[in-house]
Amino acid sequence: MELKILDKTFVPYISAQEINKEIQRIATNLHENLKDEIPVFLVVLNGAFMFAADLLKYYTAPAEVSFVKLASYQGTTTTGNVTQLLGLDVDLTNKHVVIVEDIVDTGTTITALQQLINTHKVKSLQVATLFFKPEAYKQNVTINHIGFSIPNKFIVGYGLDYNKQGRNLPEVYQIK
Ligand code: IMP
Numbered sequence: 001m002e003l004k005i006l007d008k009t010f011v012p013y014i015s016a017q018e019i020n021k022e023i024q025r026i027a028t029n030l031h032e033n034l035k036d037e038i039p040v041f042l043v044v045l046n047g048a049f050m051f052a053a054d055l056l057k058y059y060t061a062p063a064e065v066s067f068v069k070l071a072s073y074q075g076t077t078t079t080g081n082v083t084q085l086l087g088l089d090v091d092l093t094n095k096h097v098v099i100v101e102d103i104v105d106t107g108t109t110i111t112a113l114q115q116l117i118n119t120h121k122v123k124s125l126q127v128a129t130l131f132f133k134p135e136a137y138k139q140n141v142t143i144n145h146i147g148f149s150i151p152n153k154f155i156v157g158y159g160l161d162y163n164k165q166g167r168n169l170p171e172v173y174q175i176k
Pocket residue numbers: 047072073078101102103104105106107108109110153154155156160161162
């Protein structure tokens with residue numbers, strides 16, 4: 001079924017079931033990497049809220065969870081500069097940090113966040129993103145865990161918005 005949000009039309013792209021399967025896989029891989037360490041999951045708001053909620057339910061070992069809020073998008077295009085709307089409120093010294101992102105597109109956001117985190121002396125840093133657009137990516141930060149590599153087309157749902165709408169959809173739609 002097509003979906004209309006404001007002036008745009010979207011078509012179903014990835015089902016809730018497929019998303020769930022990839023998230024379980026990522027949680028298992030993270031646990032295999034981290035073993036008995038107690039990581040800090042750093043969730044990037046707003047988009048990653050739904051991914052983080054599901055991922056962390058599957059990551060059942062001891063962990064800390066914290067949130068940062070960054071923004072680089074307006075409408076369907078990235079603005080290239082990242083603003084920190086809600087800052088890091090935890091000391092990451094000697095911590096194993098896992099960044100939880102909804103989507104890595106040009107990589108501007110993840111690069112800015114990595115630079116921010118590297119001002120702390122962390123023990124390790126890995127990035128988990130539900131979606132990755134390889135054709136749009138222009139940076140060098142290693143993306144350790146990827147749910148879906150997707151073409152360079154705008155998507156909404158499962159945390160991702162179009163002009164603030166669509167975040168609550170349990171599945172993902174692609175722009176028509
Ligand atoms: P980047 O800084 O260009 O990598 O963009 C990252 C941010 O842009 C993500 O965290 C999203 O909030 C947003 N974004 C990128 N691509 C999409 C998309 O296809 N749909 C919705 N939001 C997107």
